[in-house]
Amino acid sequence: MISDASAPPLGVYVHVPFCRHACRYCDFHFSTLLKQIPEVVDAIVREVELRLPFDTQASTLYWGGGTPSLLPDADFTRLNEALRSRLRLDSGAECTLEVNPEDVTNSSLALWRRAGFNRLSVGVQSFRDDRLDWMGRAHRGVDAEVAVRRAQDAGFSSMSLDLIYGLPGSSLGEWQEQVGRAMELGTPHLSAYALTVEPRTALAHDVAKGRSEAPRDERAAEDFLWLRSEVERLGWEGYEVSNYARPGCRAKHNSSYWQGSPYVGIGPGAHSYDGHRLRRSNVRNNSLYQGAVLANKESGWFDLEQLSDQEHFHEQVLTQLRRVEGLPRSAAGGRNLSEAWSKWIGMGYMVSDELGWRLQGEGWLWVDAVASDAFGLES
Ligand code: SF4
Numbered sequence: 001m002i003s004d005a006s007a008p009p010l011g012v013y014v015h016v017p018f019c020r021h022a023c024r025y026c027d028f029h030f031s032t033l034l035k036q037i038p039e040v041v042d043a044i045v046r047e048v049e050l051r052l053p054f055d056t057q058a059s060t061l062y063w064g065g066g067t068p069s070l071l072p073d074a075d076f077t078r079l080n081e082a083l084r085s086r087l088r089l090d091s092g093a094e095c096t097l098e099v100n101p102e103d104v105t106n107s108s109l110a111l112w113r114r115a116g117f118n119r120l121s122v123g124v125q126s127f128r129d130d131r132l133d134w135m136g137r138a139h140r141g142v143d144a145e146v147a148v149r150r151a152q153d154a155g156f157s158s159m160s161l162d163l164i165y166g167l168p169g170s171s172l173g174e175w176q177e178q179v180g181r182a183m184e185l186g187t188p189h190l191s192a193y194a195l196t197v198e199p200r201t202a203l204a205h206d207v208a209k210g211r212s213e214a215p216r217d218e219r220a221a222e223d224f225l226w227l228r229s230e231v232e233r234l235g236w237e238g239y240e241v242s243n244y245a246r247p248g249c250r251a252k253h254n255s256s257y258w259q260g261s262p263y264v265g266i267g268p269g270a271h272s273y274d275g276h277r278l279r280r281s282n283v284r285n286n287s288l289y290q291g292a293v294l295a296n297k298e299s300g301w302f303d304l305e306q307l308s309d310q311e312h313f314h315e316q317v318l319t320q321l322r323r324v325e326g327l328p329r330s331a332a333g334g335r336n337l338s339e340a341w342s343k344w345i346g347m348g349y350m351v352s353d354e355l356g357w358r359l360q361g362e363g364w365l366w367v368d369a370v371a372s373d374a375f376g377l378e379s
Contacts, residue, residue, distance in 0.1 A: 009059035011256050012052070012087065014044065014079070015267030016068040017286055020102075024136040024206070025164075027198035029269030029284040030066040040286050041075040043293040044267045045082040047282075050293075051264060052086040060253035061087065061095045064121075069103035073111055080115045089116075094158075094252040096121055101139040104147035109154035119158040120151050121191070127181045128174070131167055136202070148185045160189035160251060165227070166220030167195055168213035175223040179230065188249035192227055193242050194220040221365050228364065241322040241367055258319050277307045309333070317371045326351075326358030335377040344370050 018037055019030040061083070071079070089095070096119040097112055104122070112120075126132055127141035144161075151159060161182045165175050182190055195215045197204050206212035231237070231244045238244050240258060243251065257263065262275030265282065268289035272280040282302045283289050292301035307315065313333060320327040327337070337357055344350040349363025350370065359367060 011060040011263035013265040014063045015270040016065040024202035043290040048082045059090045062253040064098045069099035101143040101147035121160045124161045165223035188246040190244045279305045328356040
């Protein structure tokens with residue numbers, strides 16, 4: 001079990017595996033059986049006690065999901081107190097809560113502030129009601145605007161808004177309007193994701209049956225490239241393939257994932273990494289997780305994976321090429337990456353210099369293809 005929490009900077013992630021209903025594109029782990037919340041929170045609290053020794057030093061805390069903001073106050077407080085009793089957070093530690101707009105009320109904001117959260121990640125996805133209906137979201141466009149303004153009034157100046165682009169039937173003009181509305185709200189950070197059809201989702205089923213149009217790559221590419229140029233024009237950083245921030249406002253927790261720092265993930269479906277070669281994944285099933293953890297089972301509810309050197313190299317390529325800093329030379333381990341990537345460098349999609357290899361321009365659209373060109377190389 002990964003529980004060595006002594007090597008800073010450590011990130012702590014808590015997965016809250018409940019949603020009010022399923023968004024049709026979503027393949028995250030969640031359940032809509034909200035009556036299970038108290039028992040699953042009991043189990044998450046137990047895992048906190050098992051895996052986080054007292055005085056575990058951490059630099060970031062992130063509650064994601066699922067929908068952490070739907071937790072009833074008593075369950076939220078119980079889980080938060082369990083975490084805070086174990087963690088010694090660095091001064092100025094980033095503590096993020098993922099929230100859906102329909103949960104953002106003055107009283108929930110007050111609870112989250114009292115609980116020590118200083119950053120919200122708001123699942124906006126779109127400000128248009130027709131798109132929200134199509135996605136199966138539970139809120140209206142106006143709810144997202146009200147939620148952001150309320151959160152700012154309550155003192156949450158640090159926040160991120162999630163948006164989805166490349167929707168079937170959308171246009172570049174629509175995407176420009178969506179981004180404009182997010183910017184008008186004064187958010188310092190945006191996460192923008194292309195709509196993808198993930199297996200075993202309602203969207204995949206509808207696309208297969210011809211009941212729904214599939215998203216088109218060209219539509220997503222146009223939205224993506226426009227956003228990257230727009231944030232540059234505004235003086236922001238497109239610091240990761242899906243993440244954009246005002247200078248000084250990058251997400252610390254997610255940045256540490258991409259840099260290969262260690263993190264402990266608690267809750268069903270959560271992943272952990274020791275910063276070297278050991279990965280851990282908890283079972284993506286609330287009942288199995290809860291039953292095993294509360295029965296004090298020492299196995300059967302998580303998998304451990306020891307990465308080989310080659311697997312570790314692949315992970316580094318996949319995650320670090322997505323960052324604006326790219327893959328450092330030190331990660332190559334003697335492999336001739338400039339030769340493997342000569343096609344991309346020649347097309348001007350990639351820069352190779354003394355620091356390493358970085359994507360640029362339209363190269364960002366090809367991050368997975370570029371990464372796979374490095375995978376056959378031996379060290
Ligand atoms: S997108 Fe978010 S709110 Fe919707 S089902 Fe997935 S985790 Fe839940």
